[in-house]
Amino acid sequence: MYGWIWRHLPGPTASKAVLALVLVLAVVALLLFVVFPYVEPRLPFNDVTVDQ
Amino acid sequence: MDPSRGRRDEQDRTQRMDLVSGGRSVRGGLPPVPGRPAVPPRTPHREAETDQQPDLRWDETATGVRYQDDRYDDDRYDDRYDDDWHEDDDAPAGRRPRDPLWQVAVRGFGQLLVTAGLVVMLFVFYEVYVTDFLNDRTQGQLSDQIHEQWDAAPATDPAAEQVAPPVGAPVAVVHIPRLGEDYEKVVLEGTTEDELSQGPGRYVDSALPGQQGNFALAGHRVGKGSPFLDADKLLPGDPIVVETASSWYVYRVLGTPGTTDYGVDANGVPGQQIVTPDQVAVINPVPGGTADAAPAGAYLTLTTCHPKYSARQRLIVHAVLDGGPISKTEAPDGPPALQEG
Numbered sequence: 001m002y003g004w005i006w007r008h009l010p011g012p013t014a015s016k017a018v019l020a021l022v023l024v025l026a027v028v029a030l031l032l033f034v035v036f037p038y039v040e041p042r043l044p045f046n047d048v049t050v051d052q
Numbered sequence: 053m054d055p056s057r058g059r060r061d062e063q064d065r066t067q068r069m070d071l072v073s074g075g076r077s078v079r080g081g082l083p084p085v086p087g088r089p090a091v092p093p094r095t096p097h098r099e100a101e102t103d104q105q106p107d108l109r110w111d112e113t114a115t116g117v118r119y120q121d122d123r124y125d126d127d128r129y130d131d132r133y134d135d136d137w138h139e140d141d142d143a144p145a146g147r148r149p150r151d152p153l154w155q156v157a158v159r160g161f162g163q164l165l166v167t168a169g170l171v172v173m174l175f176v177f178y179e180v181y182v183t184d185f186l187n188d189r190t191q192g193q194l195s196d197q198i199h200e201q202w203d204a205a206p207a208t209d210p211a212a213e214q215v216a217p218p219v220g221a222p223v224a225v226v227h228i229p230r231l232g233e234d235y236e237k238v239v240l241e242g243t244t245e246d247e248l249s250q251g252p253g254r255y256v257d258s259a260l261p262g263q264q265g266n267f268a269l270a271g272h273r274v275g276k277g278s279p280f281l282d283a284d285k286l287l288p289g290d291p292i293v294v295e296t297a298s299s300w301y302v303y304r305v306l307g308t309p310g311t312t313d314y315g316v317d318a319n320g321v322p323g324q325q326i327v328t329p330d331q332v333a334v335i336n337p338v339p340g341g342t343a344d345a346a347p348a349g350a351y352l353t354l355t356t357c358h359p360k361y362s363a364r365q366r367l368i369v370h371a372v373l374d375g376g377p378i379s380k381t382e383a384p385d386g387p388p389a390l391q392e393g
Binding site for chain 1: 330
Protein backbone atom coordinates (compact mmCIF):
# COMPACT_ATOMS: atom_id res chain seq x y z
CA MET A 1 0.00 0.00 0.00
CA TYR A 2 2.62 2.51 1.08
CA GLY A 3 4.99 1.27 -1.59
CA TRP A 4 2.28 1.70 -4.18
CA ILE A 5 1.61 5.27 -3.06
CA TRP A 6 5.31 6.06 -3.07
CA ARG A 7 5.75 4.73 -6.59
CA HIS A 8 2.81 6.77 -7.82
CA LEU A 9 3.95 10.07 -6.36
CA PRO A 10 5.44 12.16 -9.14
CA GLY A 11 8.84 13.77 -9.28
CA PRO A 12 12.20 13.06 -7.73
CA THR A 13 12.69 11.79 -4.19
CA ALA A 14 12.55 15.26 -2.64
CA SER A 15 9.19 16.05 -4.19
CA LYS A 16 7.90 12.61 -3.27
CA ALA A 17 8.92 13.19 0.35
CA VAL A 18 7.18 16.57 0.50
CA LEU A 19 4.03 15.17 -1.11
CA ALA A 20 4.06 12.19 1.25
CA LEU A 21 4.32 14.52 4.25
CA VAL A 22 1.43 16.61 2.94
CA LEU A 23 -0.61 13.44 2.48
CA VAL A 24 0.12 12.27 6.02
CA LEU A 25 -0.82 15.65 7.49
CA ALA A 26 -4.01 15.72 5.45
CA VAL A 27 -5.02 12.30 6.73
CA VAL A 28 -4.22 13.26 10.33
CA ALA A 29 -6.23 16.47 10.05
CA LEU A 30 -9.14 14.60 8.51
CA LEU A 31 -9.10 12.11 11.38
CA LEU A 32 -8.71 14.70 14.15
CA PHE A 33 -11.23 17.24 12.98
CA VAL A 34 -13.81 15.24 11.06
CA VAL A 35 -13.73 11.53 11.77
CA PHE A 36 -12.98 11.46 15.51
CA PRO A 37 -15.49 14.15 16.51
CA TYR A 38 -18.12 12.22 14.56
CA VAL A 39 -17.23 8.79 15.89
CA GLU A 40 -16.46 9.72 19.45
CA PRO A 41 -19.98 10.30 20.86
CA ARG A 42 -20.90 6.85 19.55
CA LEU A 43 -18.23 5.15 21.63
CA PRO A 44 -18.85 4.14 25.23
CA PHE A 45 -15.67 5.60 26.75
CA ASN A 46 -17.05 8.84 27.97
CA ASP A 47 -20.21 8.27 29.94
CA VAL A 48 -20.03 10.47 32.97
CA THR A 49 -23.68 10.66 33.89
CA VAL A 50 -25.73 8.32 36.00
CA ASP A 51 -28.82 7.01 34.29
CA GLN A 52 -31.07 4.01 34.10
CA MET B 53 67.76 -0.44 2.83
CA ASP B 54 67.89 1.42 -0.41
CA PRO B 55 65.60 4.40 -0.06
CA SER B 56 64.92 4.44 -3.77
CA ARG B 57 63.64 0.91 -3.75
CA GLY B 58 60.20 1.80 -2.55
CA ARG B 59 59.81 4.28 -5.32
CA ARG B 60 60.97 1.78 -7.86
CA ASP B 61 58.42 -0.71 -6.62
CA GLU B 62 55.81 1.95 -6.93
CA GLN B 63 56.81 2.59 -10.49
CA ASP B 64 56.83 -1.07 -11.30
CA ARG B 65 53.36 -1.44 -10.01
CA THR B 66 52.13 1.57 -11.88
CA GLN B 67 53.52 0.15 -15.05
CA ARG B 68 51.92 -3.17 -14.43
CA MET B 69 48.64 -1.55 -13.71
CA ASP B 70 48.91 0.46 -16.88
CA LEU B 71 49.43 -2.76 -18.66
CA VAL B 72 46.43 -4.32 -17.12
CA SER B 73 44.06 -1.49 -17.80
CA GLY B 74 45.33 -0.77 -21.24
CA GLY B 75 47.12 2.47 -20.49
CA ARG B 76 44.18 4.09 -18.83
CA SER B 77 44.91 5.42 -15.40
CA VAL B 78 43.28 3.50 -12.66
CA ARG B 79 40.43 5.34 -11.06
CA GLY B 80 39.75 5.16 -7.37
CA GLY B 81 40.36 1.72 -6.01
CA LEU B 82 40.15 0.78 -2.40
CA PRO B 83 42.96 0.59 0.12
CA PRO B 84 43.90 -3.01 0.68
CA VAL B 85 42.00 -4.69 3.46
CA PRO B 86 44.30 -6.70 5.71
CA GLY B 87 43.92 -10.36 5.07
CA ARG B 88 42.34 -10.11 1.67
CA PRO B 89 43.50 -9.03 -1.72
CA ALA B 90 43.25 -5.40 -2.66
CA VAL B 91 40.13 -4.65 -4.55
CA PRO B 92 40.36 -3.16 -7.98
CA PRO B 93 38.22 -0.29 -9.10
CA ARG B 94 35.18 -1.65 -10.71
CA THR B 95 35.20 -1.35 -14.44
CA PRO B 96 32.04 -2.09 -16.30
CA HIS B 97 31.93 -5.49 -17.80
CA ARG B 98 31.04 -4.41 -21.27
CA GLU B 99 33.84 -1.93 -21.46
CA ALA B 100 36.35 -4.64 -20.69
CA GLU B 101 34.95 -6.76 -23.47
CA THR B 102 34.87 -4.08 -26.12
CA ASP B 103 38.40 -3.05 -25.31
CA GLN B 104 39.44 -6.51 -26.34
CA GLN B 105 41.86 -6.79 -23.50
CA PRO B 106 43.63 -10.05 -23.08
CA ASP B 107 42.21 -12.12 -20.31
CA LEU B 108 44.49 -10.34 -17.96
CA ARG B 109 42.63 -9.10 -14.95
CA TRP B 110 43.68 -7.83 -11.59
CA ASP B 111 46.20 -10.18 -10.14
CA GLU B 112 48.48 -7.94 -8.23
CA THR B 113 49.23 -10.35 -5.46
CA ALA B 114 50.05 -13.05 -7.95
CA THR B 115 48.07 -15.57 -6.00
CA GLY B 116 46.14 -16.69 -9.01
CA VAL B 117 42.92 -15.82 -7.28
CA ARG B 118 40.80 -13.69 -9.49
CA TYR B 119 38.47 -11.20 -7.98
CA GLN B 120 35.57 -12.45 -10.02
CA ASP B 121 35.18 -15.42 -7.78
CA ASP B 122 36.43 -14.43 -4.36
CA ARG B 123 35.04 -16.19 -1.34
CA TYR B 124 33.40 -13.19 0.27
CA ASP B 125 29.70 -13.16 0.79
CA ASP B 126 28.39 -10.49 -1.47
CA ASP B 127 25.34 -9.90 0.64
CA ARG B 128 27.50 -8.93 3.57
CA TYR B 129 30.04 -6.75 1.87
CA ASP B 130 29.74 -3.56 0.01
CA ASP B 131 28.64 -3.65 -3.56
CA ARG B 132 32.13 -2.98 -4.77
CA TYR B 133 33.15 -6.42 -3.64
CA ASP B 134 30.32 -7.91 -5.61
CA ASP B 135 31.61 -10.71 -7.76
CA ASP B 136 28.14 -11.33 -9.15
CA TRP B 137 28.01 -8.05 -10.90
CA HIS B 138 27.82 -9.65 -14.31
CA GLU B 139 24.32 -10.70 -13.39
CA ASP B 140 23.35 -7.18 -12.46
CA ASP B 141 23.74 -6.22 -16.07
CA ASP B 142 20.95 -8.57 -17.05
CA ALA B 143 18.36 -6.89 -14.84
CA PRO B 144 16.46 -4.19 -16.70
CA ALA B 145 17.14 -0.84 -15.09
CA GLY B 146 14.60 0.42 -12.58
CA ARG B 147 12.31 -2.63 -12.75
CA ARG B 148 11.93 -4.90 -9.83
CA PRO B 149 10.63 -8.35 -10.54
CA ARG B 150 7.09 -8.64 -9.28
CA ASP B 151 6.64 -10.29 -5.90
CA PRO B 152 4.31 -13.24 -5.73
CA LEU B 153 0.73 -12.35 -4.95
CA TRP B 154 0.71 -13.89 -1.49
CA GLN B 155 3.67 -11.73 -0.48
CA VAL B 156 1.91 -8.62 -1.69
CA ALA B 157 -1.22 -9.64 0.23
CA VAL B 158 0.63 -10.38 3.46
CA ARG B 159 2.57 -7.15 3.24
CA GLY B 160 -0.63 -5.21 2.58
CA PHE B 161 -2.32 -6.82 5.57
CA GLY B 162 0.64 -6.02 7.81
CA GLN B 163 0.65 -2.41 6.71
CA LEU B 164 -3.07 -2.26 7.35
CA LEU B 165 -2.56 -3.45 10.93
CA VAL B 166 0.24 -0.96 11.53
CA THR B 167 -1.98 1.79 10.14
CA ALA B 168 -4.87 0.75 12.36
CA GLY B 169 -2.56 0.87 15.39
CA LEU B 170 -1.41 4.35 14.48
CA VAL B 171 -5.01 5.51 14.03
CA VAL B 172 -5.93 4.17 17.48
CA MET B 173 -2.95 5.95 19.00
CA LEU B 174 -3.99 9.12 17.24
CA PHE B 175 -7.48 8.69 18.67
CA VAL B 176 -6.10 8.48 22.20
CA PHE B 177 -4.05 11.60 21.52
CA TYR B 178 -7.22 13.27 20.26
CA GLU B 179 -9.26 12.27 23.29
CA VAL B 180 -6.68 13.30 25.85
CA TYR B 181 -5.13 16.41 24.32
CA VAL B 182 -6.95 17.71 21.25
CA THR B 183 -10.37 17.79 22.91
CA ASP B 184 -8.83 19.70 25.82
CA PHE B 185 -7.44 22.21 23.39
CA LEU B 186 -10.75 22.59 21.58
CA ASN B 187 -12.65 22.78 24.87
CA ASP B 188 -10.43 25.60 26.13
CA ARG B 189 -11.71 27.78 23.33
CA THR B 190 -15.33 26.74 23.88
CA GLN B 191 -15.11 27.47 27.59
CA GLY B 192 -13.59 30.85 26.83
CA GLN B 193 -16.51 31.70 24.56
CA LEU B 194 -19.04 30.43 27.12
CA SER B 195 -17.40 32.47 29.83
CA ASP B 196 -17.64 35.60 27.67
CA GLN B 197 -21.25 34.75 26.91
CA ILE B 198 -22.37 34.28 30.51
CA HIS B 199 -20.51 37.36 31.72
CA GLU B 200 -22.07 39.47 28.99
CA GLN B 201 -25.43 38.07 29.97
CA TRP B 202 -24.82 38.98 33.60
CA ASP B 203 -23.58 42.44 32.72
CA ALA B 204 -26.55 43.09 30.44
CA ALA B 205 -29.10 42.13 33.09
CA PRO B 206 -27.52 42.55 36.49
CA ALA B 207 -29.52 40.50 38.96
CA THR B 208 -29.47 41.36 42.59
CA ASP B 209 -32.20 39.12 43.87
CA PRO B 210 -31.20 35.48 44.20
CA ALA B 211 -34.88 34.47 44.20
CA ALA B 212 -35.23 35.78 40.66
CA GLU B 213 -32.78 33.14 39.46
CA GLN B 214 -34.96 30.20 40.32
CA VAL B 215 -35.77 29.54 36.68
CA ALA B 216 -33.74 27.04 34.72
CA PRO B 217 -32.29 28.33 31.44
CA PRO B 218 -32.98 26.46 28.18
CA VAL B 219 -30.96 23.31 27.58
CA GLY B 220 -27.52 24.14 26.25
CA ALA B 221 -27.38 27.62 27.79
CA PRO B 222 -24.84 28.46 30.48
CA VAL B 223 -26.20 28.17 34.03
CA ALA B 224 -23.44 29.23 36.37
CA VAL B 225 -19.71 29.25 36.87
CA VAL B 226 -18.09 26.75 39.20
CA HIS B 227 -14.84 27.53 40.99
CA ILE B 228 -12.97 24.77 42.77
CA PRO B 229 -9.83 26.18 44.41
CA ARG B 230 -8.52 22.71 45.25
CA LEU B 231 -8.30 21.89 41.55
CA GLY B 232 -6.33 25.02 40.79
CA GLU B 233 -6.26 28.63 41.87
CA ASP B 234 -7.89 29.78 38.65
CA TYR B 235 -10.10 26.74 38.15
CA GLU B 236 -13.37 27.96 36.77
CA LYS B 237 -15.78 26.16 34.48
CA VAL B 238 -18.97 27.38 32.93
CA VAL B 239 -21.77 24.92 33.67
CA LEU B 240 -24.32 24.30 30.95
CA GLU B 241 -27.91 23.20 31.23
CA GLY B 242 -28.29 19.54 30.31
CA THR B 243 -26.13 16.44 30.38
CA THR B 244 -26.08 15.15 26.84
CA GLU B 245 -22.78 14.92 25.03
CA ASP B 246 -23.58 18.20 23.28
CA GLU B 247 -23.31 20.00 26.59
CA LEU B 248 -20.69 17.84 28.24
CA SER B 249 -18.26 18.33 25.39
CA GLN B 250 -18.34 22.03 26.25
CA GLY B 251 -18.23 21.87 30.01
CA PRO B 252 -19.89 20.38 33.08
CA GLY B 253 -23.63 19.98 32.66
CA ARG B 254 -26.49 20.33 35.11
CA TYR B 255 -28.93 17.43 35.36
CA VAL B 256 -32.08 19.13 34.14
CA ASP B 257 -34.36 18.05 36.95
CA SER B 258 -31.95 18.78 39.75
CA ALA B 259 -31.93 21.87 41.91
CA LEU B 260 -30.53 25.22 40.83
CA PRO B 261 -27.56 26.80 42.61
CA GLY B 262 -28.39 27.62 46.21
CA GLN B 263 -31.79 25.92 46.08
CA GLN B 264 -32.89 23.30 48.56
CA GLY B 265 -32.42 19.91 46.97
CA ASN B 266 -29.50 18.66 44.93
CA PHE B 267 -27.64 20.80 42.40
CA ALA B 268 -26.18 17.90 40.38
CA LEU B 269 -23.46 18.24 37.75
CA ALA B 270 -21.84 15.81 35.37
CA GLY B 271 -18.46 16.42 33.81
CA HIS B 272 -15.76 14.65 31.87
CA ARG B 273 -12.87 13.10 33.71
CA VAL B 274 -10.40 12.89 30.82
CA GLY B 275 -10.62 15.07 27.74
CA LYS B 276 -13.09 17.83 26.82
CA GLY B 277 -11.29 20.14 29.18
CA SER B 278 -11.15 17.40 31.84
CA PRO B 279 -13.24 19.45 34.29
CA PHE B 280 -13.41 16.71 36.89
CA LEU B 281 -10.08 15.02 36.24
CA ASP B 282 -8.99 15.43 39.83
CA ALA B 283 -12.41 15.25 41.46
CA ASP B 284 -11.03 12.40 43.60
CA LYS B 285 -8.54 14.85 45.13
CA LEU B 286 -11.32 16.92 46.70
CA LEU B 287 -11.03 16.51 50.46
CA PRO B 288 -13.70 16.92 53.14
CA GLY B 289 -14.36 20.61 53.78
CA ASP B 290 -12.99 21.75 50.42
CA PRO B 291 -15.03 24.61 49.01
CA ILE B 292 -16.86 24.40 45.71
CA VAL B 293 -17.93 27.92 44.86
CA VAL B 294 -20.80 28.46 42.48
CA GLU B 295 -21.17 31.87 40.88
CA THR B 296 -24.51 33.04 39.50
CA ALA B 297 -25.62 36.38 38.16
CA SER B 298 -26.27 37.81 41.60
CA SER B 299 -24.48 35.66 44.13
CA TRP B 300 -21.76 33.35 45.24
CA TYR B 301 -22.68 30.05 46.87
CA VAL B 302 -20.07 28.19 48.86
CA TYR B 303 -20.59 24.45 49.06
CA ARG B 304 -18.26 22.29 51.11
CA VAL B 305 -17.41 18.65 50.49
CA LEU B 306 -18.99 16.48 53.19
CA GLY B 307 -16.94 14.62 55.76
CA THR B 308 -14.62 15.59 58.57
CA PRO B 309 -12.55 18.61 57.47
CA GLY B 310 -8.83 18.15 57.73
CA THR B 311 -9.03 14.37 57.35
CA THR B 312 -9.72 12.01 54.54
CA ASP B 313 -12.80 10.71 56.33
CA TYR B 314 -15.67 11.46 53.99
CA GLY B 315 -18.08 10.17 56.60
CA VAL B 316 -21.84 10.48 56.25
CA ASP B 317 -23.98 13.43 57.27
CA ALA B 318 -27.33 13.36 59.10
CA ASN B 319 -29.09 12.25 55.92
CA GLY B 320 -26.56 9.49 55.28
CA VAL B 321 -24.75 11.36 52.51
CA PRO B 322 -20.99 10.75 52.23
CA GLY B 323 -18.55 13.30 50.82
CA GLN B 324 -17.34 10.92 48.17
CA GLN B 325 -18.47 7.59 46.81
CA ILE B 326 -17.89 5.33 43.86
CA VAL B 327 -21.01 3.76 42.40
CA THR B 328 -22.14 1.83 39.38
CA PRO B 329 -23.56 3.90 36.51
CA ASP B 330 -27.15 2.83 37.23
CA GLN B 331 -27.28 4.30 40.74
CA VAL B 332 -29.26 7.38 39.83
CA ALA B 333 -30.20 7.94 43.47
CA VAL B 334 -27.01 9.95 43.96
CA ILE B 335 -28.59 12.88 42.13
CA ASN B 336 -31.93 12.71 43.93
CA PRO B 337 -32.98 15.70 46.10
CA VAL B 338 -31.48 13.95 49.09
CA PRO B 339 -28.53 12.05 47.58
CA GLY B 340 -29.17 8.33 47.99
CA GLY B 341 -32.83 8.93 48.82
CA THR B 342 -35.86 8.47 46.63
CA ALA B 343 -36.54 10.59 43.56
CA ASP B 344 -39.61 12.26 45.01
CA ALA B 345 -38.35 12.82 48.54
CA ALA B 346 -38.66 16.29 49.99
CA PRO B 347 -35.37 18.21 49.97
CA ALA B 348 -33.53 18.12 53.29
CA GLY B 349 -30.67 20.46 52.59
CA ALA B 350 -28.96 22.23 49.71
CA TYR B 351 -26.58 19.70 48.23
CA LEU B 352 -24.22 19.83 45.33
CA THR B 353 -23.25 16.61 43.56
CA LEU B 354 -20.52 16.05 40.98
CA THR B 355 -20.60 12.91 38.86
CA THR B 356 -17.81 11.80 36.57
CA CYS B 357 -16.45 8.55 35.27
CA HIS B 358 -14.23 6.28 37.28
CA PRO B 359 -11.57 5.03 37.09
CA LYS B 360 -9.86 7.46 34.78
CA TYR B 361 -10.07 6.46 31.11
CA SER B 362 -12.91 4.09 31.94
CA ALA B 363 -16.67 4.27 32.07
CA ARG B 364 -17.09 1.29 34.34
CA GLN B 365 -18.07 3.20 37.48
CA ARG B 366 -18.94 6.71 38.57
CA LEU B 367 -17.06 8.88 40.99
CA ILE B 368 -19.51 10.93 43.04
CA VAL B 369 -18.64 13.92 45.20
CA HIS B 370 -21.28 15.39 47.50
CA ALA B 371 -21.07 18.82 49.07
CA VAL B 372 -23.51 20.86 51.10
CA LEU B 373 -24.22 24.57 51.09
CA ASP B 374 -22.21 26.43 53.70
CA GLY B 375 -24.11 29.55 54.72
CA GLY B 376 -26.35 31.59 52.50
CA PRO B 377 -25.77 33.36 49.21
CA ILE B 378 -23.08 36.02 49.22
CA SER B 379 -24.15 38.99 47.17
CA LYS B 380 -21.88 39.95 44.33
CA THR B 381 -22.31 43.60 45.15
CA GLU B 382 -20.82 42.92 48.56
CA ALA B 383 -18.07 40.63 47.29
CA PRO B 384 -17.33 41.41 43.66
CA ASP B 385 -14.12 39.35 43.79
CA GLY B 386 -15.71 36.37 45.42
CA PRO B 387 -15.97 34.99 48.91
CA PRO B 388 -12.90 34.23 51.03
CA ALA B 389 -13.45 30.54 50.31
CA LEU B 390 -12.11 31.17 46.81
CA GLN B 391 -8.67 31.75 48.29
CA GLU B 392 -8.61 28.39 50.04
CA GLY B 393 -7.03 25.32 48.63
